[in-house]
Amino acid sequence: MKVVHVAVGVIERDRNIFITRRASHQHQGGKWEFPGGKCEGAETVLQALSRELHEEIGIECHSFQPLVVIQHDYGDKQVKLDTHWVRDFAGEPTGLEGQEGRWVAVEELSSYEFPEANEEILKRVVSDLSSL
């Protein structure tokens, strides 16, 4: 099965993370996610991430820091989540495609339901922020 390369942004400000909710008709629908989406054509992962964050939540990103790369097999779909920290951006994130979005304190993230592949990302987010 072809692996879908996904650019994912963990948007952080003062130990709060901006998350959005996937529409019910989407793959892993209804679950919360870190904004992002599939790399298209010859795009690099950072080009895809800049584009997706602009389209989905209306921010302009100035820089990224690598967080973690996760490969996961959902059975119906295989994804590679290429995850970066997003801390340097302009604009206020808002769900521009009708999706729910909110800032959540890092300590509260575990009370939200994310797709299975996110488990490892969530651990890394919590541990990286607790060492700051």
Ligand SMILES: Nc1nc2c([nH]c(=O)n2[C@H]2C[C@H](O)[C@@H](COP(=O)(O)OP(=O)(O)OP(=O)(O)O)O2)c(=O)[nH]1
């Ligand atoms: N953006 C994002 N996708 C995730 C996360 N966790 C996770 O398993 N995924 C999966 C769900 C999807 O199968 C895939 C992302 O694809 P997507 O549907 O968001 O891609 P896209 O925004 O380009 O969607 P589309 O416009 O092509 O419909 O990665 C996450 O935290 N954020």
Ligand SMILES: [Mg+2]
């Ligand atoms: Mg998306």
